[in-house]
Every structure is written in C-alpha cells, then in structure tokens.
Amino acid sequence: MMTEPMADTIISLKDVRRDFGPVAAVDGVSFDIARGEFFSMLGPSGCGKTTLLRMLAGLDQPTAGSILLDGQPMAGVPANLRPTNMVFQSYAIFPHLNVVENVSYGLKRLKLARAEEKARVDQALALVKLEGYEQRGAHQLSGGQRQRVALARALVCRPKVLLLDEPLGALDKKLREEMQVELRSLQRSVGITFVFVTHDQEEALTLSDRIAVMARGKVLQIDTATGLYERPYCREVAEFIGTMNLFAGxxxxxxxxxxxxxxxIGTLRAPASEARISVGDAVHVAVRPEKLSVLTGKARTGTNVVTGKLVASTYLGDRSRYLVQVPGVPAPVSVSLQHDGQHAAGVALPGSKINLAWPASAGIVLTA
Ligand SMILES: Nc1ncnc2c1ncn2[C@@H]1O[C@H](COP(=O)(O)OP(=O)(O)O)[C@@H](O)[C@H]1O
Ligand SMILES: [Mg+2]
Incomplete structure (x- = not known):
C-alpha cells in the first residue's frame, strides 16, 4: 500500500518483514507515522502487532526492510539507545519497589542531580495522577494504578516515541474506559508520539488519530476512524470495523x-468506486446498518430495496436493531433505526415481511 510522504515523519517503516521459521509474523509493511500522532495498530491476536512494536523498540530485529526513527536508521541500534520506551500489557513494575523507586528506575543510568531526578519523577507522577502514592509498595496498588506506574516509568525518560502494547488489556471494562480518556489527554499534553497496539476496535477508534488495520502480518488499511468506517478498502476491514451488510453480485x-x-434480490446500485472495478467482476455491495430504513410506502427512484422476513428485534433505548432474513443473502441483514419522537414502536412482529431500502449513495462496492 502506498502512503503519502508526511510533513514531519518520526517513524518510517519500509518493507519491514520478520520471519519466524516458516511464519511471516510481519509480512512486508511500509508506512510513516507523524510526530505527535496517536497511531494505533489494530488486528486480531497473532496478526503481528507485538512483533512490529518490538522491532520499533529494538527488542527484535527485522529479517528484511528498514526502520527509521527520527530520521536515523535503526539497524544495529540497541533498545537503550533508541528514542523509544515501551509499556507492556502486564504490569511490568518491580514488585519489591515502591512507586517512586519504580518510576525513577529508568532514570538511574542518566545520573541526574538528585533535585532534577525528583522533579522529573514528580512531574511524571502528576501526569498519571499518582501524586500522594509515592511511598506505596507495588502490592498496595490496584491494577489501574500499577499500569499508571508503568506509564510514568516510561514517560519519565521523556522518549520521543512511546510504544504501548495492549496496555489496558488486563483492566476491567469501566477502568479501561477511564484510562482511555486519560491516556488520550495525557498524549495531547505531553505531545509524545504514541504507537498503541490493541485488538479492541472500539478502543482504537476512540483514541487514535490514525489506525493501521492488520491481518496475517500485513497492513490492510491505514486511515482515520471515520475513513475506516465510511470508506473501507476491502471486505475484511469493512467487517472488522463495526457491522457491515454484504450483498454479493x-x-x-x-x-x-x-x-x-x-x-x-435484483439489481443494486452503488456510487462509483475508487477501487479498480470492471464489468463482470464479482463484488459485494456493502451497507452499514444505520443506512438502511424500513420502507412503508413506495420506493423512491434511486433507492435500493430488498425484501425479507423479520427474525429478531432488539430495543436499545436510543435505537432499535432488527435482523432481517433476506432470501439469497447468507447472513441476516442488520438494521439500526434511531428513535425519533414518533418512531420507537416496533416496526413489525417477528416473522412478518418487511422491505428495506437504502439510497444508492450509501453503498460501497468492495471487490470480493
Ligand atoms: N518468538 C517467536 N517465535 C516464533 N513465532 C513467533 C514468535 N513471536 C511471535 N511469533 C508468531 O508470530 C505471529 C505474530 O505474533 P504477535 O506479533 O505476537 O501477534 P499479536 O501481537 O498481533 O497477537 C504469531 O503467529 C506468533 O505465533
Ligand atoms: Mg501481542
């Protein structure tokens, strides 16, 4: 995939590959990350996210390809001489050290004056909202607090790039959501480039300036959250980000x-696509659930209509979700209807026949 050259690139990957025996954990990826960006790598377990991050950190070496950090080639540069720090999924803090000792650990090799070291530690603890916990032992901290200590320990070194490998993965949902908000505002305030790894699409969409969607060691698409949702390049991205209805033809x-x-189901119409498509190609017309409506009267021209049987309806407060079995379409078609004042009453009883409509402009043609 080609990416546009960037104004202020801090990370540049060119044809980076990492083989483990016959397994290509990272299978030729090229992209740039801008200075100050919150960049996420999103993909299912085993798609190569950790391997890529470890190569950025200098904990592993590419089999082929090159990595530039802040303009410098990283081949042969050990982890401790790179402008990066890494935060791991498990709370990698020292259990026998207290909070201050844990955070200042990474600074020891810099041999700073005592006052300078203290100032840096205090600032890092303030950033992660752990003032007042300086003397606490690691075992006296909650999971979320321990992860904050790990963050502070990485931030105290003032890296140009912070690498985060599923740092919130071990936290429960509520705490994870709180930490997401804090992480984002922390990143904005320190201005450090974050490379954030997650398998959680919602997390990636919430936090990131841009997201690389990965599968099988490759990058499928790099885009903003909106771009991935509204303009997926391929079926895999379309189905990985949110729910997508697919009509084959x-x-x-x-x-x-x-x-x-x-x-x-007849002829469907969709907008012209950026993808290279020719007459005769097998494609999917993809439509998001919220682009569909339940048709009561006659269809307007320029509208696609399919008919099916309602199999399930779920009331979700602000909206309802319907599943409609359309003959000839393998998966039930998912419809999400926002409730305005008049709506809310169920469209129909399960088992009844309904017509679903969407404007041609709401479809996306994806090559199969
Ligand atoms: N040290 C290793 N030795 C052999 N295979 C590995 C090693 N590290 C990772 N892999 C393999 O590389 C692939 C990508 O792994 P990983 O980068 O950990 O994925 P992710 O972080 O996306 O879950 C997997 O198939 C994994 O089994
Ligand atoms: Mg991993």
Whole structure:
C-alpha cells in the first residue's frame, strides 16, 4: 500500500518483514507515522502487532526492510539507545519497589542531580495522577494504578516515541474506559508520539488519530476512524470495523453509478468506486446498518430495496436493531433505526415481511 510522504515523519517503516521459521509474523509493511500522532495498530491476536512494536523498540530485529526513527536508521541500534520506551500489557513494575523507586528506575543510568531526578519523577507522577502514592509498595496498588506506574516509568525518560502494547488489556471494562480518556489527554499534553497496539476496535477508534488495520502480518488499511468506517478498502476491514451488510453480485454496468446484479434480490446500485472495478467482476455491495430504513410506502427512484422476513428485534433505548432474513443473502441483514419522537414502536412482529431500502449513495462496492 502506498502512503503519502508526511510533513514531519518520526517513524518510517519500509518493507519491514520478520520471519519466524516458516511464519511471516510481519509480512512486508511500509508506512510513516507523524510526530505527535496517536497511531494505533489494530488486528486480531497473532496478526503481528507485538512483533512490529518490538522491532520499533529494538527488542527484535527485522529479517528484511528498514526502520527509521527520527530520521536515523535503526539497524544495529540497541533498545537503550533508541528514542523509544515501551509499556507492556502486564504490569511490568518491580514488585519489591515502591512507586517512586519504580518510576525513577529508568532514570538511574542518566545520573541526574538528585533535585532534577525528583522533579522529573514528580512531574511524571502528576501526569498519571499518582501524586500522594509515592511511598506505596507495588502490592498496595490496584491494577489501574500499577499500569499508571508503568506509564510514568516510561514517560519519565521523556522518549520521543512511546510504544504501548495492549496496555489496558488486563483492566476491567469501566477502568479501561477511564484510562482511555486519560491516556488520550495525557498524549495531547505531553505531545509524545504514541504507537498503541490493541485488538479492541472500539478502543482504537476512540483514541487514535490514525489506525493501521492488520491481518496475517500485513497492513490492510491505514486511515482515520471515520475513513475506516465510511470508506473501507476491502471486505475484511469493512467487517472488522463495526457491522457491515454484504450483498454479493456481479458488476453489470459502470457509469456515474455502478450496477450490480445481485441474483434473486435484483439489481443494486452503488456510487462509483475508487477501487479498480470492471464489468463482470464479482463484488459485494456493502451497507452499514444505520443506512438502511424500513420502507412503508413506495420506493423512491434511486433507492435500493430488498425484501425479507423479520427474525429478531432488539430495543436499545436510543435505537432499535432488527435482523432481517433476506432470501439469497447468507447472513441476516442488520438494521439500526434511531428513535425519533414518533418512531420507537416496533416496526413489525417477528416473522412478518418487511422491505428495506437504502439510497444508492450509501453503498460501497468492495471487490470480493
Ligand atoms: N518468538 C517467536 N517465535 C516464533 N513465532 C513467533 C514468535 N513471536 C511471535 N511469533 C508468531 O508470530 C505471529 C505474530 O505474533 P504477535 O506479533 O505476537 O501477534 P499479536 O501481537 O498481533 O497477537 C504469531 O503467529 C506468533 O505465533
Ligand atoms: Mg501481542
């Protein structure tokens, strides 16, 4: 995948690869990260996220390709001489040291004057909101507090780049959400580039300026949260980010719109695509659940309509979710209807026939 050159690049990966025997853990990735960016790598377990992060940190070496950090080639540069620090998923803090000792640990090799060291530790503890906990032992801290200590220990060294490998993965949901907010505002206030690894799409979407979606050692797409949601390049990204309805078919006409013969559900129309598509190609027309509406009267021209049977409806307070079985479509079609004052009453009883409609402009053509 080509990426545009960036104004102020701090990390540049070129054809980076890491083989473990026959396994390509990272299979040729190239991209740049801008200074000050909150950049996430998102993908299922085993897709190569940790391996990539470890190579940035200097804890592992690429089999091929190059890594530049702040303009410097990193081949042969050991971890302790890189402008990076890493925070791990497990609370990697020393159990026998108290908070201050844990945080100042990384500073010892800098041999700072005592007052300077103290000032730095105090500042790092303030950043993670742990003032007053200086003398606490590691065993007297909650999971969230221990992870804050790990963060402070990484921040106290003032790295140019902070590498975070699923740092919130071990926390329960509520604490994780609180820490997400804090992490984001912390990143803004210190201005350090964050490279954040997660398998949780919501977390990536909430936190990041840009997200690299990964699978099988490759980067599928790099984009903002909106870009990934509204303009996925491929089916895998479309299904990984949120819910996506897919209608399989074959392209019959390409003009200002694309016509797709979707078999028993008829011809679907979608906007022209940036992807290279030719007449005869097997494609999916992809539509998000909230772009669908339940059609009561006659369809407007320029609208796609499919008919199916309601199989489930769920009331979710601000909206309802319906699953509709459409003959010829393998998975039930998911519909999300926002409740305005008049709506809210269920559209229909399960088992009844309903027509679903969406404007041609709401579809995305994805090559199969
Ligand atoms: N030291 C290693 N030796 C052999 N295989 C490894 C090693 N580290 C990672 N792998 C393999 O590389 C792939 C990517 O692993 P990893 O980077 O840990 O994925 P993720 O962090 O996305 O879950 C997996 O198939 C994993 O089994
Ligand atoms: Mg991992």
């Amino acid at each position: 074959r392209v019959t006409k390409i003009g200002h719109e694309i016509s797709v013969d979707a078999g028993s």
